[in-house]
Amino acid sequence: MTTLQERTVADVVTENIKAAHIFKKYGIDFCCGGGVSITRACEKAKIDPTILIEELQNLNTAPDRAFDFNSWKLDFLTDHILNVHHQYVEESSPLLLQYAKRVNHVHGHHYTELNEIEELVIKLVQAMAAHQRKEELILFPFIKKLVKAEAEGTEVPATHFGSVENPIHMMEEEHEEAGDFLKRISELSSGFTPPQGACNTYRAFYAKLDEFEQDLHQHIHLENNILFPKALKLEKTLQKK
Structure with a gap:
């Protein structure tokens, strides 16, 4: 039997989304970097694994069914990602661009890191947006076609991209890229911490960046650790019939 220490970070979060808050608190990546064991994650983060394990064990082990993403049908999960996370990115992006430009214009002469932060935000x-x-247009409609094929007992629909593995691999690489942009922004901004006496716009900008990162982590987790593996498995199952 696999111990909690040996389980991957992604598996633990997939089983209980509340665990994400604990990993976040200790600076452990549960989305793009969630494929490592808890022991290894603790080593990389330089924290005592016994403390983390104790907090995980004290979590309510029965996840809220409303957010038990791992139990959702794939077409329902794709709709959730679209309606919650894609919508959030679309609504937040113009605001981030405005904040970045304004704060850099007003304060960039003194806080020189703001120029690079603005470039990274762009x-x-x-x-x-491209992702x-x-x-x-491509991946989510195909996943819905897989779900429909399973329900109707029909064959896997033909595509121009071959296996669903190909667009998934591309999406995962793009997740890494977006994560790297935010990681660098976090480093430059000392973890989205505005300087002492910062104006309200400066503070709002960093608060929005922090919120954006949290949403992106959840967004990527749902895709990398739940939606994509299940879509790959479903395609393989249908191909065997």
Whole structure:
């Protein structure tokens, strides 16, 4: 039997989404980097694994059914990602761009890191827009076709991209890129911490970046650790019939 220490971070969060808050608190990546064991994750984060394990064991082991994402049908999960996370990115991106430009214009002469932060925000917003467009036009519709094929007992629909593994691999690489942009922004901003006496716009900008990162972590977790593996498994199952 696999011990909690040996289980991957992604598996634990998939089983109980509340665990994400604990990993977040200790600076452990549960989305892109969630494929490592808890022991290894603790080593990388330089924290005592016994403390983390104790907190995980004290979590309510019965996840809220309303957010038991692992039990959801794949078509329902894709709709959730679209309606919650894609919508959030679309609504937040213009605001982030406005904040980045304004704060850099007013304070960039003194806080020189703001110039690079603005450049990274522009790259992040552009990357996420292109990424989500591909998911909405190509990957998610195909996953829904897989779900329909399973329900109706029909064959896997033909595609121009071959296996679903190909667009999934591309999406995972793009997740890494977006995560790297935010990681660098976090480093430059001391964990989205505004300087002493910062104006309200400066503070609002960093608070929005922090919120955006938290949403992205959840967004990527749902795709990398639940939606994508299940879509791959479903495609293979249908191909065997």
